[in-house]
Amino acid sequence: YKLHTGPKDHDPARMREKTLTMATLNPQVKAVEYAVRGPIVIKAGDIERGLQQGVKQPFTEVIKANIGDAHAMGQQPITFVRQVVALCCFPELLDSPTFPDDAKQRAQRILQDCGGRSLGSYSASQGVECVRKDIADYITHRDQGVPSDWNNIYLTTGASDGIMSILKLLVSGQGRSRTGVMIPIPQYPLYSAAISELEAVRINYYLDEANCWALDIEELQRAYLTAKEHCQPKVLCIINPGNPTGQVQSKKCIEEVLHFAYEENLFVMYHDLKISNYCQFHSFKKVLYEMGPEYFNNVELASFHSTSKGYTGECGFRGGYMEVLNMDTQVMAQLVKLLSVRLCPPVSGQAAMDVIVNPPREHEPSYAQFTKEKSSVLDALAHKASLTEQILNSVPGIKCNPVQGAMYAFPQIFIPPPAIQEAQSLSMAPDMLYCLKLLEETGICVVPGSGFGQKEGTYHFRMTILPSPEKLKVLLEKLKEFHLRFLEEYSQPEPQITSQGQHREMSKQPD
Numbered sequence: 001y002k003l004h005t006g007p008k009d010h011d012p013a014r015m016r017e018k019t020l021t022m023a024t025l026n027p028q029v030k031a032v033e034y035a036v037r038g039p040i041v042i043k044a045g046d047i048e049r050g051l052q053q054g055v056k057q058p059f060t061e062v063i064k065a066n067i068g069d070a071h072a073m074g075q076q077p078i079t080f081v082r083q084v085v086a087l088c089c090f091p092e093l094l095d096s097p098t099f100p101d102d103a104k105q106r107a108q109r110i111l112q113d114c115g116g117r118s119l120g121s122y123s124a125s126q127g128v129e130c131v132r133k134d135i136a137d138y139i140t141h142r143d144q145g146v147p148s149d150w151n152n153i154y155l156t157t158g159a160s161d162g163i164m165s166i167l168k169l170l171v172s173g174q175g176r177s178r179t180g181v182m183i184p185i186p187q188y189p190l191y192s193a194a195i196s197e198l199e200a201v202r203i204n205y206y207l208d209e210a211n212c213w214a215l216d217i218e219e220l221q222r223a224y225l226t227a228k229e230h231c232q233p234k235v236l237c238i239i240n241p242g243n244p245t246g247q248v249q250s251k252k253c254i255e256e257v258l259h260f261a262y263e264e265n266l267f268v269m270y271h272d273l274k275i276s277n278y279c280q281f282h283s284f285k286k287v288l289y290e291m292g293p294e295y296f297n298n299v300e301l302a303s304f305h306s307t308s309k310g311y312t313g314e315c316g317f318r319g320g321y322m323e324v325l326n327m328d329t330q331v332m333a334q335l336v337k338l339l340s341v342r343l344c345p346p347v348s349g350q351a352a353m354d355v356i357v358n359p360p361r362e363h364e365p366s367y368a369q370f371t372k373e374k375s376s377v378l379d380a381l382a383h384k385a386s387l388t389e390q391i392l393n394s395v396p397g398i399k400c401n402p403v404q405g406a407m408y409a410f411p412q413i414f415i416p417p418p419a420i421q422e423a424q425s426l427s428m429a430p431d432m433l434y435c436l437k438l439l440e441e442t443g444i445c446v447v448p449g450s451g452f453g454q455k456e457g458t459y460h461f462r463m464t465i466l467p468s469p470e471k472l473k474v475l476l477e478k479l480k481e482f483h484l485r486f487l488e489e490y491s492q493p494e495p496q497i498t499s500q501g502q503h504r505e506m507s508k509q510p511d
């Protein structure tokens with residue numbers, strides 16, 4: 001084979017046929033959909049750039065309520081988290097009197113466990129040892145003494161990376177023996193995207209909207225038995241508090257779910273979004289422990305948490321961890337092998353994760369400021385959760401369940417049949433049409449319910465409750481005006497019996 005510089009009569013305008021085209025693209029990549037950063041969000045970005053270049057719009061700013069990114073919505077970082085990470089990144093600051101001693105101690109401890117005492121070196125693939133130990137101590141304390149072994153803790157690049165790694169271990173088989181993964185509907189689209197990418201079989205179990213998005217055990221059983229006809233259900237995914245649905249699961253419900261997983265030998269993947277606005281929050285692991293040793297020593301459970309969710313909202317650090325329980329020891333070695341291919345999660349994210357599980361103690365200098373900042377975030381979220389629910393429920397044709405936890409509302413919207421027909425003629429989901437119009441008329445960017453999955457014939461959108469209370473109020477009032485205009489624009493002289501799943505009473509004032 002002879003390397004040559006190309007034909008002499010090379011025409012620079014001629015484009016060679018590409019090796020990678022839509023026709024040759026990995027079909028699993030083509031199948032992936034991720035609404036949270038989908039077409040509406042791309043359009044919002046275009047509009048925002050247009051506004052900056054002076055394009056006239058009926059609004060002056062785009063409000064991005066599409067993604068749970070607290071800092072992007074103006075939330076201030078927790079000082080202690082940033083102090084420790086800053087000290088780890090630039091250890092010269094350890095001599096500065098500006099930084100409190102407790103932050104310096106934390107940073108020194110983390111640095112000691114980092115190769116070369118630098119955040120810039122790789123860590124072990126499972127993560128920095130002292131961070132793993134701190135996480136295990138935190139979990140033990142959180143669960144009032146239920147033991148956590150640091151050997152079962154793995155640092156991850158956000159929760160997303162941990163979820164993907166565990167799913168990769170679980171998916172196998174062909175035809176009827178292909179792995180089935182049970183996911184809630186509505187779901188966070190990471191799950192459906194990962195299932196498509198890995199060619200697993202998706203098994204939908206529907207949350208009960210009429211009962212505050214409760215997880216109904218009979219529905220789990222229905223979904224499981226139906227799926228068993230064509231695949232091998234092996235995995236049960238739980239999101240608590242719900243994303244996009246915002247419900248917090250009761251202890252009874254968690255017990256039922258764990259019992260079901262035990263009976264059917266399902267591997268449980270549990271993502272803990274941490275924030276409970278006003279409901280009591282129960283850890284799956286603690287409930288499992290209380291169910292007795294037969295359950296605690298057998299149910300295979302992987303729990304995920306990250307710096308993105310919870311009061312810190314540090315999404316950009318991409319810190320996260322998972323705790324795995326009852327995983328086969330040989331499989332555990334395979335997991336370490338898989339993680340080691342990617343070397344390690346960002347060490348700065350690991351440092352941030354460490355501060356979150358190891359915050360200032362009562363006797364330490366940063367305690368007062370830390371507690372004030374943490375409470376301020378959590379109190380504001382609880383306030384915004386009830387504000388959102390209250391204003392949305394005052395709009396005819398919108399019904400919103402209480403936002404018990406996390407940072408999202410997922411209201412049901414009534415879409416008049418003429419609007420549904422218009423959307424269908426445009427090959428668009430009706431709630432996509434609704435959200436597009438909302439964006440174009442008001443600058444508010446939310447995500448259509450169809451991107452998360454919903455019962456056929458019902459329509460929703462997901463919005464975050466993260467903007468400041470003032471901004472959130474403006475957003476909700478604008479949304480209200482838009483919705484009333486939308487209903488009027490598509491109103492019919494003779495109201496029809498609404499299509500299946502749309503509640504007739506939704507067009508009236510909700511209770």
Ligand SMILES: Cc1ncc(COP(=O)(O)O)c(C=O)c1O
Pocket residue numbers: 068157158159160161188190239243271273305306307308309315319320
């Ligand atoms: C259920 C669920 N899983 C995963 C993620 C992604 O989290 P991370 O930023 O930790 O990867 C989110 C973010 O909102 C989520 O709600």
